Amino acid sequence: MNQKKVIIIGGGTAGIVIANRLQEKFAVTVFEKSEYKAYPLLYRVPLMIGILFRRKNSEYVHKTEFDLANGRKIPFYQSNLLGGASVMNGAVHVFGFLSKWIPILKRFGFEVSDLNESHELLYSENKVVKSKITIKKAPLNYIDNSFLETLKSRGIPLDNMSVSEKEACGPIFNTVRTFFRTSVLSVLGKKKFKTILNEKVERILFDENGNAKGVKTNRSTYDSDFVILSAGVIGSCSLLLQQQLDPNSQIKDLHIGKEIQDHTNLRVNVFANHPLNSLNEVYASFWKKMFLGIKHFLGIPTVMRGTGATSAAYLDLDRDGEIDTRIQILQFSESGRHGSKGSVFNTSEPSFSISINAIHPLSKGYVSFNNGELKVDPKFLSTESDVTLLKLAIKYCIELLKSPPIWDHVKEIDQLDLMEKDPDKYIQETMYSGHHLIGGLHNSITSDFELKDCKGLYVCDASVFDRFVASNIHSSVVLLADMFAKKFLIKQG
Ligand SMILES: Cc1cc2nc3c(=O)[nH]c(=O)nc-3n(C[C@H](O)[C@H](O)[C@H](O)COP(=O)(O)OP(=O)(O)OC[C@H]3O[C@@H](n4cnc5c(N)ncnc54)[C@H](O)[C@@H]3O)c2cc1C
DSSP states (O other): OOOOEEEEEOOSHHHHHHHHHHTTTSEEEEEESSOOOOOOGGGGSTTTHHHHHHSTTOSSEEEEEEEOTTSOEEEEEEEOSTTTHHHHSOOEEOOOOHHHHHHHHHHTTOOHHHHHHHHHHHEEESSOOTTSEEEEEOOOOHHHHHHHHHHHHTTOOBOOTTTOSSSEEEEOEEEOOSSSOOOGGGGGGGOOSEEEESOOEEEEEEOTTSBEEEEEESSOEEEOSEEEEOSHHHHHHHHHHHHHTSTTOSOOOSSTTEEEEOOEEEEEEEEESSOOSSHHHHHHOHHHHHHHHHHHHTTOOOGGGSOSEEEEEEEOTTOSSSOOEEEEEEOSOOTTTSSGGGOOOOOSSOEEEEEEEESSOOOOEEEEEETTEEEEEOOTTOSHHHHHHHHHHHHHHHHHHTSTTGGGGEEEETTHHHHHHOHHHHHHHHOEEOSOOEEESTTSBOTTSBBTTOBTEEEOSGGGOSSOSSSSOHHHHHHHHHHHHHHHHHHHO
């Protein structure tokens, strides 16, 4: 039987998940502009991924910069590898608040049972199942235990951190195989679809009736019955925006690139008063690093199993009855990421951080393409309520750190004076991107994910989210991509 052909643009998080489902009934080809290079073993170990971002001219990632209102430039990293952002992300898994999922499910005609089915198909907890994304609860040490104990003494109960709808604290989920980080590439165990690497799609082709009929890449043109755009927020928006510039373009002005969002990420850094049995040890000593590395590769549990982000808490800081903030222990410090005016949070001393994420920020920005130039600006903290929440969070973290038992580990809270006297300045000088871009195409598609006015061209990736359902976005993208593919199979299969 002649199978219908589907072209997927982008072999990233969404693209691979969609290809995995659609290969049941379609001849699927995935075009990925990056190559799957011999990705070093080292980077597949959870924490070691951080080394990638510090290398200048890395062949595995490329860097875009966001301009902040105060003149600071902060990096946003994209992947140069098959698997997209999921290969080099921090691997923290959060499935999201059901109350936030419901409007998204409704918008696309899904039921909660669809969400649960996709979850069941793609994720397994604490066991390795072929072709699933394996997740584990992060291993906890005494910094985590003190953090959780302090939270509990403030009335925040221990709960399931993957789906809590109320204030809770607990260990978080990481993507991990027995020895390595894993990503959506684990679904490649059953791969039948074709991947064409190192080939960038430059144009989507349409027939005379306005139906998508294939793509033009930097090398050739390819025919298909359907085209699915999964090139990520920046990739999908920029491809459509560029194509729209052509006066005869099929693609109309459909709010493309408008209302993108990102989680701002802020850290409260702490110098500890004693050496920590934590990821700092991996940082501090070559021999310890070797020792832990050997243990890790032998499959003996080590701190390297975690991403360094280990336990967290959901909080309702403005007391309006809805969870708004997540604080999370980070047992490592990234050079260059902290400190005002580019100074570095000193990692040679034992240290840890509390990372703050406003879960549902209201600030919105854009992706634009003018005079051959791509501009991406999430317009961080352009809404006053986002700043207010971060200030409440800083205050909360300082109070928390000053309470036992976590206080027992604290020698000094870095930049405490600035945080207390001028939190606005602290926020502007130290905030970073949470690397969770969403939106840009959410107003441009139908409830079937079809680009409005363009038959046969579908969009599904982080760009179709009109809101955050969780404090992290990877799992949300994976689950929506699978639900989309299931719907596509029913309608077109
Ligand atoms: C550094 C980093 C850390 C993160 N940490 C976490 C985390 O800990 N937890 C979490 O939940 N989320 C995390 N995220 C976010 C999450 O990984 C992403 O939001 C999600 O994977 C986005 O999926 P996507 O399919 O929309 O895009 P991507 O995975 O980026 O896929 C898009 C793909 O399309 C390709 N492409 C683009 N244009 C073209 C073209 N014209 N032709 C062919 N191919 C093209 C790109 O090369 C890319 O491979 C992180 C992201 C980053 C970057």
